[in-house]
Amino acid sequence: MVEQAVGPAPRAPGIYRVRLHDDESVKTIAGSLDFRRVDAPRHILDIHDDLRVESGATIAKEVLVGGSATIGEGVRLRALKASGDINLGPGVDIERWIDTSMRLVVGDGCRLGARATAGNDIILGAGVEFHLLSAPRIVVGSEQSRSHRRRTAQSRPIAEFGDPKRCRLRADGALLTDDDFTIPDDASAAGDVIARGNIRVGRQATIRGSLHGEADVVIGERATIKGSVYAEHSLHLAENAVISEHALTAGSAVIGSGARVGSPGRITTLLADRSVELNPGAVLYGRVVTAHGGITRAAENTSVNLVAN
Numbered sequence: 001m002v003e004q005a006v007g008p009a010p011r012a013p014g015i016y017r018v019r020l021h022d023d024e025s026v027k028t029i030a031g032s033l034d035f036r037r038v039d040a041p042r043h044i045l046d047i048h049d050d051l052r053v054e055s056g057a058t059i060a061k062e063v064l065v066g067g068s069a070t071i072g073e074g075v076r077l078r079a080l081k082a083s084g085d086i087n088l089g090p091g092v093d094i095e096r097w098i099d100t101s102m103r104l105v106v107g108d109g110c111r112l113g114a115r116a117t118a119g120n121d122i123i124l125g126a127g128v129e130f131h132l133l134s135a136p137r138i139v140v141g142s143e144q145s146r147s148h149r150r151r152t153a154q155s156r157p158i159a160e161f162g163d164p165k166r167c168r169l170r171a172d173g174a175l176l177t178d179d180d181f182t183i184p185d186d187a188s189a190a191g192d193v194i195a196r197g198n199i200r201v202g203r204q205a206t207i208r209g210s211l212h213g214e215a216d217v218v219i220g221e222r223a224t225i226k227g228s229v230y231a232e233h234s235l236h237l238a239e240n241a242v243i244s245e246h247a248l249t250a251g252s253a254v255i256g257s258g259a260r261v262g263s264p265g266r267i268t269t270l271l272a273d274r275s276v277e278l279n280p281g282a283v284l285y286g287r288v289v290t291a292h293g294g295i296t297r298a299a300e301n302t303s304v305n306l307v308a309n
Contacts, residue, residue, distance in 0.1 A: 024061075032067065035059065051082070055089065062096075069100075073107070086118075090125070104135070108298075124278070126298035133288040137264070140296045141280040155208055158191030170194075183207060185220070192227070201225065203238075210245070219243070221256075235272070237261070239279075249273065253290075255282045257299075262286050 027043035032050040037057040045051075045059070048066045053059065055072030063069075063077065068084030071077065071092050079096040080086065086100045087107075094113035098104065104118040108125035115132040116122065122135040158175045159167065161184075167177045174192040175181075181195040185202035192209040193199060199213040203220040210227035211217055217231035221238045228245035229235065235249040239256040245268055247253065247261045252274040255261065262268030262285030269287045270276065276294035278284075288294060 050084070053077075068102075079113075124296045126280070126296055128296045130288070130294050131290060133284075133294075134286070136267075136285065138284040138288060140278045140282045141299065155188045155190035155206070158189045158193055158207070158209060161187065161189055180215075181213075199231075217249075247271070252276070252292075255279060255284070257281045260284070 025043045026046050027041065028046040030048050033045070033047050033052070035051065035053045035057055037054045039057065041059065041061060044061045045063045047064065050067035051063065051065045051069040053071045053075050056074050057072065058076040060078055062079040063081070065080070065082035065084070067082070069080060069082045069086045071086070071088045073089040074091045075089070076093045077095065077098070079098070080094070081099045083101050085103045085105070086098065087105045088110050090107040091109045092107065093111045094116070096113050097115045098112060099117045101119040103120040104116060104122045106112065106122065106124050106128050109127045110125065112128065112130040115134070116130060118135040120136065122133055122138045124138070124140045126141070159169060162175055162177055162181065163179070166179045167175055170176055174194055176194050178196045180197035180200070181193055182200045183189055183202055183205045186204050187202060188206045190208040194212045196214050198215045199211050199217045201207060201219045201223045203222060205220065205223045206226070207224070208226045210229065211225060212230045214232040216233045216236070217229055218236045219225060219238060219241045222240045223238070224242045224244070226244050229243050229247045231249040231251065234251040235247060235253040237243060237247070237255050237259045240258040241256065242260045244263050248269070248271045250273045253270060253272040254277045255270070257279040258281040260283045261270045264285060267286040269289065270284055272290045274290070274292045276288060276290040278294065278296045280297065280299045
């Protein structure tokens with residue numbers, strides 16, 4: 001909206017009147033800007049080159065940056081859009097939104113407003129609060145490079161893991177059960193599951209299909225779901241586990257350390273009607289959307305206790 005109002009850069013330096021929701025003025029700066037803590041702009045800022053903001057400063061109007069933006073500790077911003085990288089120091093507070101065409105690096109304890117979007121990676125520190133994240137790749141801290149050999153055993157039909165007295169096959173081959181459903185450790189199964197109860201996937205298990213649980217869905221350490229997951233109550237993806245497609249829950253979601261949602265080159269969504277907790281090393285491809293807010297955890301605090309619904 002701001003970019004539409006001020007027009008494409010470069011503009012001649014000066015102050016212009018524009019109409020957003022109310023009459024506003026835009027100050028165009030032909031070059032870079034070092035914004036000091038004592039500065040108090042009355043205008044929307046249109047900066048052709050880079051922006052550097054001193055720690056503790058407040059910018060009460062929207063900012064459009066043609067280059068990169070480096071924001072100091074404890075800065076308060078209304079909204080920020082940059083063509084280059086954005087680096088947020090610790091404790092930055094975004095009132096509305098932040099967007100970059102490149103990379104967004106977020107320091108510990110930042111609050112990202114209604115949405116944070118990037119054309120490249122979003123790298124999140126600890127204690128970051130958010131509602132919507134969107135980028136080709138979203139990483140909490142540094143991506144964990146731990147590799148685990150995954151078993152390549154031939155998959156058995158998913159029906160073989162169900163109780164014949166409590167399960168039935170739908171016309172499309174999906175397994176239906178009115179009870180809980182469990183895949184044991186190290187198992188490999190092919191097919192979709194729809195369960196009225198909880199779904200639990202054991203450690204290092206692999207499912208080539210999608211899961212739909214009307215209660216909790218718990219996916220064990222280093223397990224892989226080669227499909228999408230829906231949980232009516234809550235979703236828990238344990239350490240180094242993988243969901244290759246969309247992950248949705250009507251409750252809360254906890255994504256464990258080193259876990260992954262989505263696949264490189266694909267736009268997938270982690271959607272929670274309540275809260276989302278992202279632990280260190282978690283990687284997500286596409287979008288994270290949470291109605292009640294999300295938070296990232298520090299390495300020394302990898303609790304995966306679900307928030308009560």
